[in-house]
Amino acid sequence: MQRYFLPPEQFQPSMNTVTIEGDDAHHLQRVMRADLGDKVICSNGVDREVLVRIMELDKTRVTAEIVEELPMNAESAVQVWIAQSLPKGDKMELIIQKGTEIGAARFLPFLSERTIVQYDAKKEAKRSERWQKIAKEAAEQAHRNRVPLIESVYSWKQLLARAKEADVAWICYEKEDGQQLKPVIQEALAAGKLGQGKQVLIAVGPEGGFTEQEIKQAEEAGFRSVSLGARILRTETAAMVGLTCLFYETGEMGG
Known part of the structure; x- marks a missing residue:
């Protein structure tokens, strides 16, 4: 499943959504050919990783709802x-x-x-x-x-x-x-x-x-x-x- 690292400010806790912008939005739409309802993984690269479902698509932005909180267990101990x-x-x-x-x-x-x-x-x-x-x-x-x-x-x-x-x-x-x-x-x-x-x-x-x-x-x-x-x-x-x-x-x- 496709994964994107996003700045913390692109996570919207109060709305339970994330906003994918810039090169990531372009890659998701033009390269991956994503559509409404598709799921991807988004991470803030620090302490949060979530599974999201795409809700809205436009030329420069993708809005997705958070479906599930995911464990962050892919890093090495050392x-x-x-x-x-x-x-x-x-x-x-x-x-x-x-x-x-x-x-x-x-x-x-x-x-x-x-x-x-x-x-x-x-x-x-x-x-x-x-x-x-x-x-x-x-x-x-x-x-x-x-x-x-x-x-x-x-x-x-x-x-x-x-x-x-x-x-x-x-x-x-x-x-x-x-x-x-x-x-x-x-x-x-x-x-x-x-x-x-x-x-x-x-x-x-x-x-x-x-x-x-x-x-x-x-x-x-x-x-x-x-x-x-x-x-x-x-x-x-x-x-x-x-x-x-x-x-x-x-x-x-x-x-």
Whole structure:
């Protein structure tokens, strides 16, 4: 069933209705070919999700009555933050889309020594808006209860400071003698660091990877370096693999 994330003000508690506007209304009418009486799911992305029945249709707005309150149980117990050094081209869009589908709670883009992208602060607002839209659409497709937050681009120093807010911080590093991710996850589970509401940060480097100096700085800041296996993964693949491994080992994906 089609799902839409709506701002809280589009819920009308006194009238027991919701109003679907803008791009969502266009998508519902022009793409999904919705008609009167059809049902969809609407969520405020925070604490309320409802099944609604369409009552009125016009060019820019859809009004629907609330039929049923739904449980919000599609989010993972552990909140995973994906810190991604800005990759080339549209790879960040892929990372956000697929990471959202898998279950990431937020994304922290950052700049590191080998980042190839020429960061332009003037273009950040427009790019961030597009990234957030991609996250919203992916969350709707995956039937998430919440849309991941795409944070502003961090410097390397700012990322190291932000990582202190997480309960666990891992940095993916391809060194041959690196600690494999699975035993690190199991160790964190045994220590109670991956329970309900815990926050895990997974940092992934750019196309050229992290420098040894950056790994040293990260470890001094509280990160633990982990290996994702013997094969070298592309930057857009690494975050998805780390996220999937974590959710499998914590039982979110049948582990």
